[in-house]
Amino acid sequence: MTAPFALPCPAAAADRPLILALPKGRILGECGALLARAGLHPAPDYADEASRRLRFPTDDPALEVVRVRSFDVATFVAFGAAELGICGADVLMEFDYPEIYAPLDLGIGRCRISVAEPAETAGTDDPARWSSVRVASKYPSLSRRHFAARGVQAEVVALSGAMELAPTLGLARLIVDLVQTGSTLKANGLVETEVIAPVSARLIVNRTALKTRPEAVGGWIARFRAALEPG
Amino acid sequence: MTDDPPAHPALLPSGFRDLLPEAAEEEAQAIAALMAVFAGHGYQRVKPPLLEFQEGLFAGSGAALAEQTFRLMDPLSQRMMGLRADITPQIARIATTRLAAVPRPLRLSYAGQCVRVAGSELAPERQIGQAGIELVGEDSLAADTELLLVGAEALAAVGIARVSVDLTLPTLVPALLEAAGLEAAARAPLARALDRKDAAAVAHHGGPLAGLLADLLLAAGPAARALAALAAAALPDTARALAERLAATVAAVAARAPALLLTVDPVEFRGLRYHTGLAFTFYAPGRRIELGRGGRYLGNAGEPATGLTLYPDRILAAIPPPPARPRLFVPWGADPAQAAARRAEGFATVAALSPHGPAAAEARRLLCTHRLEGGAAVPLAPEHA
Numbered sequence: 001m002t003a004p005f006a007l008p009c010p011a012a013a014a015d016r017p018l019i020l021a022l023p024k025g026r027i028l029g030e031c032g033a034l035l036a037r038a039g040l041h042p043a044p045d046y047a048d049e050a051s052r053r054l055r056f057p058t059d060d061p062a063l064e065v066v067r068v069r070s071f072d073v074a075t076f077v078a079f080g081a082a083e084l085g086i087c088g089a090d091v092l093m094e095f096d097y098p099e100i101y102a103p104l105d106l107g108i109g110r111c112r113i114s115v116a117e118p119a120e121t122a123g124t125d126d127p128a129r130w131s132s133v134r135v136a137s138k139y140p141s142l143s144r145r146h147f148a149a150r151g152v153q154a155e156v157v158a159l160s161g162a163m164e165l166a167p168t169l170g171l172a173r174l175i176v177d178l179v180q181t182g183s184t185l186k187a188n189g190l191v192e193t194e195v196i197a198p199v200s201a202r203l204i205v206n207r208t209a210l211k212t213r214p215e216a217v218g219g220w221i222a223r224f225r226a227a228l229e230p231g
Numbered sequence: 232m233t234d235d236p237p238a239h240p241a242l243l244p245s246g247f248r249d250l251l252p253e254a255a256e257e258e259a260q261a262i263a264a265l266m267a268v269f270a271g272h273g274y275q276r277v278k279p280p281l282l283e284f285q286e287g288l289f290a291g292s293g294a295a296l297a298e299q300t301f302r303l304m305d306p307l308s309q310r311m312m313g314l315r316a317d318i319t320p321q322i323a324r325i326a327t328t329r330l331a332a333v334p335r336p337l338r339l340s341y342a343g344q345c346v347r348v349a350g351s352e353l354a355p356e357r358q359i360g361q362a363g364i365e366l367v368g369e370d371s372l373a374a375d376t377e378l379l380l381v382g383a384e385a386l387a388a389v390g391i392a393r394v395s396v397d398l399t400l401p402t403l404v405p406a407l408l409e410a411a412g413l414e415a416a417a418r419a420p421l422a423r424a425l426d427r428k429d430a431a432a433v434a435h436h437g438g439p440l441a442g443l444l445a446d447l448l449l450a451a452g453p454a455a456r457a458l459a460a461l462a463a464a465a466l467p468d469t470a471r472a473l474a475e476r477l478a479a480t481v482a483a484v485a486a487r488a489p490a491l492l493l494t495v496d497p498v499e500f501r502g503l504r505y506h507t508g509l510a511f512t513f514y515a516p517g518r519r520i521e522l523g524r525g526g527r528y529l530g531n532a533g534e535p536a537t538g539l540t541l542y543p544d545r546i547l548a549a550i551p552p553p554p555a556r557p558r559l560f561v562p563w564g565a566d567p568a569q570a571a572a573r574r575a576e577g578f579a580t581v582a583a584l585s586p587h588g589p590a591a592a593e594a595r596r597l598l599c600t601h602r603l604e605g606g607a608a609v610p611l612a613p614e615h616a
Binding site for chain 2: 015078079080097100101102104200208209210214221222225
């Protein structure tokens with residue numbers, strides 16, 4: 001049998017506060033104004049990344065906020081540990097969890113996910129002739145899908161940061177990474193050769209939670225939707 | 232490679248597990264309780280085999296299962312066989328072949344184990360129990376309603392009284408796309424966007440339907456609200472008919488089972504590729520995984536049918552374990568007739584097989600709750616700390 005782990009008893013789980021997972025980093029700073037417009041005011045240290053707290057009450061006793069790594073927002077929501085979350089579309093493209101609904105484009109955290117390579121090799125050969133290509137990325141599955149759709153097998157070196165070093169040090173021919181202004185690429189002698197997709201932050205919800213707690217979860221979707229209306 | 236330690240004898244392949252004492256018994260009891268409800272409503276039990284030729288498993292409603300099915304070659308016939316990943320296609324095969332001459336509507340039930348090639352991160356198990364019913368040869372609101380009510384009654388019989396049912400119309404979106412004349416190439420990304428309820432992608436790929444689909448996407452929720460949104464939407468005739476039948480089904484179920492929480496998700500069609508009409512999923516509030524699902528489909532000979540599959544493993548995880556059967560220690564040399572009398576009262580008797588020390592200590596060592604003394608069942612005193 002599977003080792004039982006302490007799930008809250010069903011009745012308690014159905015009535016516990018909803019959990020909204022927010023991503024550390026880039027998007028978190030832009031969330032504040034949106035949360036306020038949606039009428040949600042977490043304990044003020046939620047945006048202070050120096051705070052050691054991970055779980056924050058809000059002014060609504062029926063909703064708590066947790067702060068996790070951007071990629072983990074999707075995991076928390078997919079498994080139902082958090083009913084709601086905010087994360088970049090890049091994370092959703094990478095994980096592609098069928099348990100996640102993304103009902104709202106929040107329009108914040110705008111950037112793009114792109115292919116980049118050293119300026120000196122860019123445009124020197126025809127990618128259509130490649131059978132495979134070595135790619136450094138923190139988006140292994142997205143990278144594989146992107147190149148597979150072009151008939152190229154991507155051999156992905158999974159890195160969690162400093163992707164820009166990989167081509168110059170011979171770790172990979174290309175990188176697939178988020179690009180906001182392009183200045184990091186430029187500083188490392190790379191050029192953006194292809195935009196895979198534009199990225200913005202999404203409100204995501206757990207599919208089962210939407211089905212079993214439709215009033216509460218649907219209510220928050222409506223509040224965020226209203227917060228996005230102009231004026 | 233040569234440095235690898237030998238595999239631990241307890242290690243099982245990923246997604247498989249042993250059920251140990253109590254858990255295995257609980258599972259058997261829960262399945263018996265579900266099957267008793269099905270039988271009570273006239274569903275007769277059938278038992279298809281674990282393996283059969285793959286053509287049978289993948290016909291009609293089974294086509295979506297091909298990639299989830301373990302396959303092997305039959306050395307006798309030299310044909311490919313599949314280890315079933317779902318029992319429904321087998322019931323459909325039986326209904327349209329061996330039981331083709333039985334009058335319709337045909338009510339069948341089944342319980343058994345299935346195996347699939349891979350689990351998902353969220354549901355990693357690869358062996359899955361199923362207990363279900365099929366109602367073959369009838370396409371009507373009454374048939375859909377019966378299945379929903381029998382499913383809810385079966386869950387109540389194992390102790391899950393608070394159930395919510397999500398109703399979906401897997402053919403609604405295709406009907407809308409068809410009526411709007413959307414090109415085939417545009418449908419795949421749109422279908423995917425709808426599946427993930429990705430509003431941004433729906434707006435991007437939706438073309439003339441973007442507004443309508445966005446409204447329906449956000450209409451998912453309590454049945455009354457979702458039906459109101461469907462009623463207010465500008466639907467083509469084919470879609471309108473689907474929505475009206477859904478509304479009538481909701482009314483019929485709500486009248487018979489007012490406590491059942493009904494939700495409607497108009498644009499959902501996930502994992503239901505073969506469904507041709509109303510589809511539904513059972514949830515227990517607070518549980519993160521579905522307890523069962525079902526829906527309307529066309530059988531192998533184009534015969535209308537509707538089915539429901541419950542997942543006993545998940546149901547067991549959602550209910551508290553029943554009280555364990557009391558275990559009565561029968562000391563060495565005790566009268567077998569006395570033990571038999573206690574068994575008739577519901578005790579499980581544990582007979583000593585050789586002479587032993589003090590009976591109470593021996594009873595405790597064998598994890599009994601009672602011991603037989605003078606023909607009576609004496610509860611064991613709690614152990615001293």
